[in-house]
Amino acid sequence: MQPLHGKVALVTGASRGVGKGIAHALGATGATVYVTGRTEHGEDATVPLPGTLHxxxxxxxxxxxxxxxxxxxxxxxxxxxxxxxxxxxxQGRLDLLVNNAWEGYQAKQRSGKSGFKTAFWKLPPAFWDTMHTVGVRSHYVASVHAAAIMVQQTSGFIIHMSAMAGQSYSDNVAYGVSKAAVNRMAVDMAHELRSSNVAVVSLCPFMVATEMLMARRKSKQLLPWMETPLFVGRAVVALATDPQIMQKTGGVLMTRSLAAEYGFTDVDGHQPKWEQQG
Incomplete structure (x- = not known):
C-alpha cells in the first residue's frame, strides 16, 4: 500500500538525522521526495558526520x-x-513541505563554547543570528514559496520541525526562542491558509538518536528513552495521510502523542514513553 503515491514532498535539511528519517518514511508511502541540504557528497560535509543527499x-x-x-x-x-x-x-505541484533545515548545533560549534547549555551572556551575539537564520527565517522563506503553490492548488500541508524547547526552557535562550518562533509561525500561517485548504503544524520530537547525538558517549546511555529519526518520519506520514488534517491545522504537536493516537511505533516495535525507562 502506497498512500502517497503521486504526491510530491520536499524535506529540507535531509542529508542525515531527522530529515533523513522523514524522507525515508515518506519514500515508503510511494511519494516523490525532494531532499535538500549542503552535503551533496561526503567532501561537502559541514560537520564530521556520515550522510549525504545522495x-x-x-x-x-x-x-x-x-x-x-x-x-x-x-x-x-x-x-x-x-x-x-x-x-x-x-512535477507541476507540491503537496508537502517539511521545514527541517536547522543550523543550531553548528552555531554552537562556531561559538567556541564547550557545550550547548551556555548562559546567553556568555555567548557571542552571532550565536543568535546563526540559530535563527537557518531554522526560523529559512522556514519562513520556504513556506512563502510553498504556500503560493498550495493556495493555487487549494491543497497542501506544511510541517515546521520544532522542539519542546519552544514551550519550556531548555539549554539556552536563543534555542528556546527560535523554537517558540517556529511554533508561532505555524499558528499564524495556519490562520491565513485555512480558507485555502492548506494545513500548517509544528511538530516536536523528543530526544532523537541522530548521528550527532549518537557520536556522544553519554547520549548512548539514553538510547532506550530516545526516538529514532524514522519514528519522527512515521509521525509525519501519519499526519500527511490523515484525511482530517485540517482539524489539526495550527497545532503544536508531539511525536509521542501522535504515536498513541495513530498507532505507529518506532523501528523496534515500541512506542517511546514520556518518562525515562529503567
Whole structure:
C-alpha cells in the first residue's frame, strides 16, 4: 500500500538525522521526495558526520518512492527560489513541505563554547543570528514559496520541525526562542491558509538518536528513552495521510502523542514513553 503515491514532498535539511528519517518514511508511502541540504557528497560535509543527499535520495527510492537530491543552501534566498521553480517545472505541484533545515548545533560549534547549555551572556551575539537564520527565517522563506503553490492548488500541508524547547526552557535562550518562533509561525500561517485548504503544524520530537547525538558517549546511555529519526518520519506520514488534517491545522504537536493516537511505533516495535525507562 502506497498512500502517497503521486504526491510530491520536499524535506529540507535531509542529508542525515531527522530529515533523513522523514524522507525515508515518506519514500515508503510511494511519494516523490525532494531532499535538500549542503552535503551533496561526503567532501561537502559541514560537520564530521556520515550522510549525504545522495544517500538519502537512494534510501527514499529503495523504500518505494522516488528520491531526488538537490543541493540548496537555505541561507540563500535565490537558491531557495530556484529550488521551488525546479520542483514546479518537473512535477507541476507540491503537496508537502517539511521545514527541517536547522543550523543550531553548528552555531554552537562556531561559538567556541564547550557545550550547548551556555548562559546567553556568555555567548557571542552571532550565536543568535546563526540559530535563527537557518531554522526560523529559512522556514519562513520556504513556506512563502510553498504556500503560493498550495493556495493555487487549494491543497497542501506544511510541517515546521520544532522542539519542546519552544514551550519550556531548555539549554539556552536563543534555542528556546527560535523554537517558540517556529511554533508561532505555524499558528499564524495556519490562520491565513485555512480558507485555502492548506494545513500548517509544528511538530516536536523528543530526544532523537541522530548521528550527532549518537557520536556522544553519554547520549548512548539514553538510547532506550530516545526516538529514532524514522519514528519522527512515521509521525509525519501519519499526519500527511490523515484525511482530517485540517482539524489539526495550527497545532503544536508531539511525536509521542501522535504515536498513541495513530498507532505507529518506532523501528523496534515500541512506542517511546514520556518518562525515562529503567
Amino acid at each position: 544517500d538519502t535520495a537512494a534510501l527514499v527510492t529503495s523504500a518505494g518512492g522516488v528520491g531526488i537530491p538537490l543541493r540548496c543552501d537555505h541561507r540563500e534566498d535565490a537558491q531557495v527560489q530556484a529550488l521551488f521553480q525546479r520542483i514546479m517545472a518537473e
